[in-house]
Amino acid sequence: MASSSLRETVLRASVDFIAAKGADGLSFRQVAAAAGVSHQAPYHHFADRKAIFRAIAFEGFTMFEDALRRAASSPEADIALLEAYVDFAIDNRGHFRVMFRRDLCPMDDEELKAVADESFEVLLDHVRAELGDDASIDDIRTRAAAMWSLAHGLATLFIDGPLEDKIGTVSNRRDFVRAVAVQSVRS
Helix, strand or coil, X not given: CCHHHHHHHHHXXXXXXXXXXXXXXCCHHHHHHHHCCCCCHHHHCCCCHXXXXXXXXXXXXXXXXXXXHHHHCCCCHHHHHHHHHHHHHHHCHHHHHHHCCCCCCCCCCHHXXXXXXXXXXXXXXXXXXXXXXXXXXXXXXXXXXXXXHHHHHHHHHHHCCCHHHHXXXXXXXXXXXXHHHHHHHHC
């Protein structure tokens, strides 16, 4: 197996494990078994779990930024950004479960922090444009925090929380997310 292929195989196995079982139980031995490689093979590319989490977060934030940029160019960007956020989280739950956990990937790595900041900048740019030139920094931060909190909360409730236990079965997730987005935009 080529070196970059081994790295990618280990990374994919890690993302799949985290998507299915969460990040806390991830071990090199489990990742190696899932990847079909020796238990020492992951160490060729990752010094420890922190290095795997960093790679997952970096890849995740890069994909996340792309998804948000596409949504921000929509005529209904407020709604599209919420939909894109929830879709990304559900479709990439292995990444999502790592990206926002400082205990797994602290933002002391400048390159990782930069890519995370770039994805957040998409939201800030949208809010700045939406609120106009007269908006204060506090207004921009408040609106961005409200949008981010709604999107992150909804995504987390779908993935790990009791959303359907409390409100009943959601027969069409996309329609439900859109309805929540429309309600929040209009309020």
